[in-house]
Amino acid sequence: MSQEIQKAGSDDSSQKGRALVLLREMLLRGDFQPGERLSELSLVARLQVSRTPIRLALETLAHEGFLEASASGGFFARKFTIEDVWDAIEVRGVLEGTAARLAAERLVDGSELDGLRQFYAEMTSISELTLVTLSRFLELNDGFHAELLRLANSPMLSWTVERVTSLPFGAPGSLVFTHSQLPAAVTMLKIGQDQHQSIIEAIRNRQGTRAENIAREHARLSRRTIELALSDTLIQNCTPWGALIRA
Amino acid sequence: MSQEIQKAGSDDSSQKGRALVLLREMLLRGDFQPGERLSELSLVARLQVSRTPIRLALETLAHEGFLEASASGGFFARKFTIEDVWDAIEVRGVLEGTAARLAAERLVDGSELDGLRQFYAEMTSISELTLVTLSRFLELNDGFHAELLRLANSPMLSWTVERVTSLPFGAPGSLVFTHSQLPAAVTMLKIGQDQHQSIIEAIRNRQGTRAENIAREHARLSRRTIELALSDTLIQNCTPWGALIRA
């Protein structure tokens, strides 16, 4: 599921979509130095797409937060620090906390929680961690969080979260662990599962503040997870977006 | 100050900037029905600008949340309900609460609060409410909130707030009151000033949670203010964005 989520206009059927996907890949791969100017003409050669769709894609990437518009026209690669990553996670936690609180406040019938319970159950049923089960686990995790947002019943909140998560930092994404870190990583996932369970319980009991606080702490768990992955690897090697972080 | 804030790319010096400003005006004025398709060609005639800058402006407005992209190309006027307005205010409150909390948690020296204190003092010095002093008051209010965000020292949070406030709902903006409502409106502003004072105090004492909660409630005050203005006027007549709300 997480792999199939397509951001708007990113379908491969149009020139703009192709340019967008390719540019995102290049940015995540670190093909551009932070602060480097992305000139349209040079991209025409590299992407085999004409200037018009490239311009549209650049505009979109600027709105998504990857690029910064220069006052004199054109775009620069935005620079990110590890602090930005932590703050993005904090913001995401705040918004998911709000989703959990609103879900608790606006719940009308306990059966609305069945969706969350199902994601939780399926995640629990995954006993051991392999490459394929991890990917499945992350899919279910995405599903859980999407369902939580749905229960908040707030289009404005959903829209805000969409905007914020256009940058890849907040999302759990996939992390690469060294062999020795695996046990600790599994522990993290189990703690996360316990938090999922507690969030469901809090919403069921209409404990809005409790739900909010757990969801916040749940986001901070992904910070700890990243820190763990970072502890004996370079950031470039343990996250898909590592190349974006300089400084 | 609030009048001089220019959203990126909205300067009048370019065709795209002109189109953007004009289209925003038209949308706020309610020139388009919710769900109506905005065809580029018809806009060429109405705005006296060619298709290229119009297309860019439409793209930008979609990212700002005014328009919705159709799957088959083109854009529709998005429809908003009064619930969306309340939720936008709630989200803004959550984010400003986060700014207040981070400001408290990250404060290193009490003198950093001087900016906030100055805005507060100037707002207090305004004794009576006229059209000109109200406008000045709102400017100072904007300044206070911008300074609060600055103190949070979080580029990611600032960026998020910018994204969310591209829609005009969250911001205090200007409201029109009937004569009989004026005393109540003045009371609201005084309560808001007291909250400003309390936020400063909470940050000074490094009471993060307290600062966060007051800032949230402060946002809800603007909901009450809108409800007051709404109480014996149509929404179209008391807010600048009233024409956007249907249903």
Next chain:
DNA sequence: TGATGACTCTATGCATGCAAATTTAGGGGG
């Protein structure tokens, strides 16, 4: 040697033509 000026060259903003796709209107068939 440093700064300032002019000049060149490149990059972007904009306009417009063309083709493909979507929507819509109309007619024919069930």
Next chain:
DNA sequence: CCCCCTAAATTTGCATGCATAGAGTCATCA
């Protein structure tokens, strides 16, 4: 009377040419 299918007209997506503004460079002068 309703549905479907076809065809035309509108609309968007894309490519490209042109003009202007900006960046870079080199030379001259203080």
